[in-house]
Amino acid sequence: MTAGPDDAYRRGTVLGLTMAEIFILLLFLILLAFLALAQSWDRKRELETAAAQELREDLVAMEEWRPVTEAFETPDEVVTLKRDKERAERAAERHRRQNEALRDVLAKEDGTAAEAVRVAQEAERRAEDAMEELRVFHAKGHNPPCWYRVVPRADGDGTREKPYYSFNLGVFDDAVVIRRAATPPGGADDNGGSFAHEAERLGFGAIPYGVRLTDAQLVRHLNPIHEAGKSKRVRSYSCVFWVRVWDLTSPHAKARWQQAHDKLIEGMFGAYTVRSDPWPETRTAEGE
Numbered sequence: 609m610t611a612g613p614d615d616a617y618r619r620g621t622v623l624g625l626t627m628a629e630i631f632i633l634l635l636f637l638i639l640l641a642f643l644a645l646a647q648s649w650d651r652k653r654e655l656e657t658a659a660a661q662e663l664r665e666d667l668v669a670m671e672e673w674r675p676v677t678e679a680f681e682t683p684d685e686v687v688t689l690k691r692d693k694e695r696a697e698r699a700a701e702r703h704r705r706q707n708e709a710l711r712d713v714l715a716k717e718d719g720t721a722a723e724a725v726r727v728a729q730e731a732e733r734r735a736e737d738a739m740e741e742l743r744v745f746h747a748k749g750h751n752p753p754c755w756y757r758v759v760p761r762a763d764g765d766g767t768r769e770k771p772y773y774s775f776n777l778g779v780f781d782d783a784v785v786i787r788r789a790a791t792p793p794g795g796a797d798d799n800g801g802s803f804a805h806e807a808e809r810l811g812f813g814a815i816p817y818g819v820r821l822t823d824a825q826l827v828r829h830l831n832p833i834h835e836a837g838k839s840k841r842v843r844s845y846s847c848v849f850w851v852r853v854w855d856l857t858s859p860h861a862k863a864r865w866q867q868a869h870d871k872l873i874e875g876m877f878g879a880y881t882v883r884s885d886p887w888p889e890t891r892t893a894e895g896e
Contacts, residue, residue: 751878754837754847755792755803771850771878772803774812775830778854778887779868781861783820786829787888788812789852798843810836823872834876850878854887 753771761768776787791812795802807813815829837847853873857865873879 751848752843752845753878754796754842754849755806756796757792757794758797773852773880774807774833774849775851775877776854776888777851777873777879778856779865779873780820780856781858781864783822784826784868784872785820786815786817786826788815788817796843798845806842810842823868826872827876830876848876848878850880852882853879854882856887 753769755772755774756769757772758767759770760766772792773789776789778785778787791804791807793803795806810833812833821829833849836842837849840846851873853869855865855869869879869881
């Protein structure tokens with residue numbers, strides 16, 4: 609039987625409807641694919657955000673134990689840091705693993721990934737710095753002296769670093785006077801340089817000795833030396849210079865003495881308060 613025009617029209621209509629259905633199906637599949645991809649991106653962002661938050665929390669946790677080191681005054685007490693040291697080592701290793709994982713996984717440039725990588729790198733740096741601080745603390749104690757000599761411990765168990773004094777400071781009612789202590793012989797075992805060369809490099813010779821200085825003038829002349837020690841420009845680790853201090857205030861000005869000693873001087877130096885020896889007219893290289 610010969611197909612008529614109506615049959616051809618119907619076949620064309622059916623064929624057209626079939627193509628439309630296929631097109632709609634393809635659109636639906638593409639939409640599903642985009643939805644799945646969007647969910648994957650959302651999930652990845654959630655994981656990245658969670659990783660970044662975990663790293664931030666680890667940084668906070670590290671800050672909680674950092675002040676522990678500042679509570680100790682002598683190297684003899686460092687044994688009590690064993691637990692905190694082990695905790696820091698575990699945190700440092702965890703930071704390294706997280707950092708490596710994030711570098712591999714977050715290989716894209718959206719803001720969340722970049723922030724997570726930045727936090728991971730900062731965590732790794734902070735962990736390494738903390739471990740170095742613990743290493744120095746374990747070896748040298750809290751605020752080790754910049755100038756020192758190695759002497760036996762009083763209990764006979766090993767040695768310690770006994771500070772040399774760089775300056776003698778006299779605190780008066782309205783001023784502070786600096787007198788230079790004799791530069792000690794030799795040098796530290798940290799970098800092989802001589803104390804005399806370090807004193808010259810740090811500008812010891814330019815300090816106004818034997819004159820009455822205001823607190824602000826004292827800070828202006830001595831704080832650069834403090835900063836050099838704390839910023840590792842003297843030793844390979846953060847250190848402090850030591851001074852001997854005399855209370856030369858009048859009986860009614862002891863509040864001035866406490867302010868100058870506790871805040872002004874100890875804010876820059878390790879300080880030994882001299883109570884029996886007279887205010888010196890000559891230099892001395894002896895430590896305490």
